[in-house]
């Protein structure tokens with residue numbers, strides 16, 4: 004019969020033999036986030052469409068072109084989250100987390116959905132690890148969240164990842180800068196792509212970020228936001244840099260970084276790799292002091308970022324960074340005959356309860372095929388039980404590496420005796 008269906012284009016499956024790579028990276032992220040005082044938050048995969056229109060901004064590519072939006076049977080418009088911050092901010096407001104003390108420090112792992120053009124490093128379902136910090140305007144917080152990203156990358160041993168930072172100011176300095184941009188790009192209007200033409204009036208800063216080569220060429224000569232910062236924004240930016248230097252985190256100021264989403268203010272930053280081609284941004288974020296107000300809350304200066312897990316794993320793969328493989332099965336017990344098979348089932352269960360991994364046949368294979376399977380899964384020890392072993396209530400456990408055999412009683416002491424054997428073997432190897 005033909006396959007019933009295939010996966011949706013530009014999405015990816017993570018198969019059992021690859022998932023340890025994800026888990027390794029995710030575990031390090033959880034550990035580092037905990038060190039910095041962040042706790043996990045989980046929000047729904049879909050939200051009211053309006054949340055993203057207001058939170059992400061309706062002049063952005065994400066909202067204008069990339070969202071998966073649909074009407075429910077009840078007639079509501081809902082959208083699969085294209086990013087994690089809007090949902091996190093909504094939850095902060097909905098649960099009045101501000102009453103529990105500031106700052107609110109949270110991290111998330113999310114799947115995100117964007118209808119993107121198929122390209123290396125651009126998926127329609129992708130995954131992010133993100134950091135959110137609400138209720139602080141201090142430049143120390145900017146440096147803290149960046150330091151967390153930096154320490155994750157260091158623990159993952161990623162090379163040649165460059166931190167690029169910029170300040171895009173507050174609405175006050177931005178107004179003057181937008182005027183300058185309108186004047187500059189206005190003089191090139193004929194040469195701009197259709198999208199940029201339409202954004203020129205409403206959101207000229209987006210033009211700096213346009214990926215169309217001819218627009219990118221024009222944007223090279225555009226005025227720099229750093230010449231338009233008000234005193235407060237400039238001083239904030241200077242202090243962020245000072246904190247980063249104190250933490251010995253290298254950075255480069257790149258006035259071209261404006262970020263793709265509307266909610267950013269002041270500090271914006273990206274970690275960029277040259278190991279995976281043109282989609283080299285593995286982490287992007289910044290401050291969004293106006294976001295909570297935009298969503299109907301009180302003024303609550305906040306910041307955060309997200310890392311693309313697929314891109315991060317691509318960088319690690321391209322750099323040949325070794326990820327420890329999962330421990331192989333500690334014990335495989337093959338059973339010969341129905342009674343022995345039941346005994347095998349009982350014994351592996353006791354070994355599992357004692358905290359080790361163990362397997363036996365659940366397919367109905369013969370002895371040879373079972374031993375082949377034990378080899379295939381790389382079992383450290385194996386054991387065969389048949390009628391003789393059942394009668395003597397004793398069987399030999401074989402160390403699959405050294406060939407050494409040890410007789411163990413098949414009674415209540417089995418799991419404990421096997422654990423001791425396993426520890427001795429492991430200890431001997433690492434000595």
Ligand code: ATP
Nearest residue numbers: 119124125126129263284285286287309310311314
């Ligand atoms: P880009 O400039 O690459 O389009 P973006 O500004 O749209 O990125 P953000 O919304 O800031 O990206 O998302 C943060 C991170 O999520 C990115 O730096 C990237 O690593 C990852 N990411 C974004 N879009 C995709 C996608 N379509 N497929 C895979 N990863 C993505």
Ligand code: MG
Nearest residue numbers: 064065117263
């Ligand atoms: Mg994008």
